[in-house]
Amino acid sequence: MPSHLLYVRVGSCVLLLGTLACRRDTTAPAREHVALAPVAMSHDEGERSPSPAGTVTFESFALGAIHGQQDWQSTGGEGSGAAPESRCAVYDHVIADNATMVPTAAREAVFGRRSLRISNAVTSGCYSDQTFSQRAADVAGESGAISRSRDGATDYAVTGARLRNRFEAEWTLISAQPSAWQPGLELVVSPARGDDHRMSWVQVADWSDGLAVVFAERSDPAAPGAIERSLVVRGLDRRRAHVIRLTMDFVDGAHNDVVRVQVDGVLRHAGGSWETYYQDDVNGRANFSGATPAVNRLMFRTGSDAHRGVPGDPAPATRGFGFLIDAVRVSAYSVARSADACRDGAWRELRDDAGHAFRHQGDCVRGAQRLRRDP
Ligand SMILES: [Ca+2]
Ligand SMILES: [Ca+2]
Structure with a gap:
């Protein structure tokens, strides 16, 4: 069962020309989270599949650098060839050969020959140089959600994209060291658009009792800059593949978006989006004058947020291992x-x-x- 885990306060950071400017936010009382009984979800993925954008399995990707392969973006990923000033660090994010790291059964069932491998051996306080998935054909957000950069010069949407009210994403992961605990291993996955902005936050981590999933929201009107975290599930077998599905329902108006997290086909948690930060927080409002960023892809981030009171220290021993990620699906559609x-x-x-x-x-x-x- 989900339970309230932890309340933390953070500041917000603005990435400007490679320099981080951070500010602390105010505190607020912790909120109670809705506890959901596990509900079995349909596995009907046949001809009525809700997957118009397709699923990326990395089988046709070249080994090594991710950046530029099939709409993936990762200027900070190892081997990207990106100019040094366009990234804050060189992250251990690569396309990996699964032969030695993935158990045979998991390879045959999901992972195949190649997967995305990410460790947090290297972290930074930056966002836009981390790893971003392929984009959905459309974007998602409530009315007025913005897919362009603040100066209007860049549109993060695919040409012709329409604004939809739901974003859905799914990915499968397994530990790259299935038989051993990787202390300090953690990765944050967020609905995003390709720059610094995110609308939700799901962390996968390796704890002593197995893999854990943690959710974070920014939905307290009294403290719109604060991040509240909740445990979604822990103790997952690191020798097995786990499927995480994130469903975001954007609803016009304040404090009413709904984000659901399913793990291995079971609904484990529901919470709010980060709309409150963009709509109500002074730093958030500075980005889009109270509108929210539209989202169309996933950001895979190994971030160091320790300077803001949030754990996220690098775990150097995870280099070359970490998580293997596969079967990444993103879509935006209207319900x-x-x-x-x-x-x-x-x-x-x-x-x-x-x-x-x-x-x-x-x-x-x-x-x-x-x-x-x-x-
Ligand atoms: Ca694969
Ligand atoms: Ca809303």
Whole structure:
């Protein structure tokens, strides 16, 4: 069962020309988190798969540097060839050969010959030089969410992308040292767009009793700059592959986005997004004047946030090991939330709460009604 783990306060950092400027935020009382009973989720991934963006398995990637392969971005990843001024560190993030690191059964089932391997042997306080997944065809956020850089010069969305109300991402991971504890190993995965901005935070870590998943939200209106963390699950067998799915529902208005975390097909946690930071915090508002960043991909970050009161020290002994990550899927689509939204053919563009397409308008209306009864 999920439980409240820890409350921490942090400052926010702004990356400007390779220099970090950090400020501490105010404190706030800890919030209670909703405890969810495990719910078995559908594994129907057949012809009605909610996966329009496809799944990246890295099998056709070249070994070594990730940067520039199939829309992946990792200027700080080892071997990227990026100019030194474009990155804060050289991270142990690479495309790896699985032959010696992944148990045969896991290789055959999921990982194949090659995977993304990430350790936190090297960390930094930076964001945009870390590793970013392929982008979804569309972007997700509430109305007004922004896919462009603050100066308008860069659009992080794929050309022609539309704004959707749900972002969904899934990835599979296993320890690169399945038979041994890697003390200090941790990695944060966030819905993002390719620069410094994130809308949620899921950490995977190797603890003495196995792998753990921790969730962080910034959703307390009284302390919009604060980060609150919750344990999602711990004690996961590091010899086995684990599937993490993040589903973000963006809802117009303040403090109402819903983020769900599933681990191995079981819903383990629900919490808020980071909208409150961008809408209410003085540092957050400075980014988009109270709007939020739209998201379309995952940021895999080995960050050092110790200077802000958040753990994240580098773990040098994890170099060459860490986590192996595979089957990375991202998508942005819109869920039918009202019967009106289904009209005039719009149902063709919408999906039900499970991410499945509708057969006709009546199907869409029923889907929206089910959602309103049981949001
Ligand atoms: Ca693979
Ligand atoms: Ca909202």
